[in-house]
Amino acid sequence: MSPTLRRNLLLALPLLGFVILLGLLWRGLSNDPRLLPSMLIDKPLPTFAMTDLKNPSRTITADDLKGKISLVNVWATWCPSCQIEHPTLLKLAKQGVPIYGVNYKDQRHLALSWLDQLGDPYAINIEDAAGQLGIDLGVYGAPETYLLDKNGVIRYRHVGVLDDQAWAEEFLPRIRAIEEQS
């Protein structure tokens, strides 16, 4: 290799490095810095024993949420985004998707009247007034929706409003993949 060629190649290295860095940073611009990956992906639901929101004498455990591919939706009456996604949840429930609710750091009477007024898409609603189940799930904001497989293993966590786009782009492909595996 001639000295000039060698020198030119060496000089091109910083430029190449810069261009690569530029590409990575550009991609990083579209990342949401507030998004935290879930630690529970491919792990089972945490063990818990909590009251049924509508029937306080009944205790719900993780076993009650097994059996079908389902959603676990963490919601609260103080959370405006939860109200925004509520119609989508009602629609999904009508289509037959099992949705289990976790009423997170809320008050029962407020939650019950909310469901009365806006409709109830939940097959079961768990009362997590203290937020302990939330901590065990790694919840850092409402709403969050977890995708469970038949064995109660968490396969995906969606943070934020569950809208039609999220359902089509994030949930449906994963649900199909789970169904194909079993």
Place this chain on the structure above:
Amino acid sequence: MNARLPLLLVLLLALMPAAWAAIDVYEFKEPEQEQRFRNLIDELRCPKCQNQNISGSDAPLAKDLRQKTYDMMQAGKSNGEIVDYLVERYGDFVTYRPPLRPDTLLLWFGPFAFMIVVALLLRAWIKRRAREPAPTALDPRERERLDALLNRYGEEPK
């Protein structure tokens, strides 16, 4: 005496963020326990608030995690157990010190490795420069060019 100045000072102090930091009341049997608690919550990051520790944040989640830390301390858990509990649920993001693991090696040593590479390249470059022969006196042709230039710009040729 200007009565507004002390009032202004008091207002300024009240606005300082530290004054608004969480005012929970936790009781400890010994001062070392309280110090341990303070250190723990200073070094745990609130998962919800961009880069605030759980001691300084008034987010409800931060309050819950402070309570959890306190409860676990009272139950006799060690610092390691408490941090592990939170990392299990929220990930490494919850600690301000990333653990040393194969996947964090680049994070820990990357900057040093980069500096060493640059230092080595610099050293090689300087050595190469030093080996080149130093310029000697001008040869006749260069001398002529120099004279022509100096004449053009009005200096005395030496």
